[in-house]
Amino acid sequence: TQLLEQSPQFLSIQEGENLTVYCNSSSVFSSLQWYRQEPGEGPVLLVTVVTGGEVKKLKRLTFQFGDARKDSSLHITAAQPGDTGLYLCAGLRSSGSARQLTFGSGTQLTVLP
Amino acid sequence: KAGVTQTPRYLIKTRGQQVTLSCSPISGHRSVSWYQQTPGQGLQFLFEYFSETQRNKGNFPGRFSGRQFSNSRSEMNVSTLELGDSALYLCASSREGFANTGELFFGEGSRLTVL
Numbered sequence: 001t002q003l004l005e006q007s008p009q010f011l012s013i014q015e016g017e018n019l020t021v022y023c024n025s026s027s028v029f030s031s032l033q034w035y036r037q038e039p040g041e042g043p044v045l046l047v048t049v050v051t052g053g054e055v056k057k058l059k060r061l062t063f064q065f066g067d068a069r070k071d072s073s074l075h076i077t078a079a080q081p082g083d084t085g086l087y088l089c090a091g092l093r094s095s096g097s098a099r100q101l102t103f104g105s106g107t108q109l110t111v112l113p
Numbered sequence: 114k115a116g117v118t119q120t121p122r123y124l125i126k127t128r129g130q131q132v133t134l135s136c137s138p139i140s141g142h143r144s145v146s147w148y149q150q151t152p153g154q155g156l157q158f159l160f161e162y163f164s165e166t167q168r169n170k171g172n173f174p175g176r177f178s179g180r181q182f183s184n185s186r187s188e189m190n191v192s193t194l195e196l197g198d199s200a201l202y203l204c205a206s207s208r209e210g211f212a213n214t215g216e217l218f219f220g221e222g223s224r225l226t227v228l
Binding site for chain 2 (some may be wrong): 031033035040041042043044045047070090092099100101102103104105106
């Protein structure tokens, strides 16, 4: 069982449409990050959210951290082909003195021109 | 400044062999983490090194090992390769490990194929 569940797993939309990707867990995270990965490359950090209820905007991307810090969403407005990629959420948890970043399973987004 | 550099980018090995992958972190970053990425399992945490010490370890068998040098460069080694070890191995560096919000800066990865 994945600690972080992302949905949908695959998403194919037309240019100009809006979409939302969800990242859910039963665990509380001290912070949550969103990354985008393109083929042949490593993930690139988009944003970090820390405070429950926090909303951050990055151009056409809006990120929200749930009030209980267990879930997050990524909303893209007027998607463009350049938004195509694998979107990954990652939650930071502490276990004793150890801290670990756990990744979700990812959402593969394809934006068709 | 230069990003995270991983070598080699691609390699092919056969079952039973061993492999060593290298990672040079961003200058000034002291933490290096390794992840295995496969289509079925996604990104799985292998281990994290900070100041030459392994600070965190994921649930991988002992065939997977790593080390970090005094200049923060890191290597990971996989011995007795199995077909299931075929994956993209990603290295990520961060300024102080997961001290604050844990942002990672990833390299482009080393694509390992085991035949």
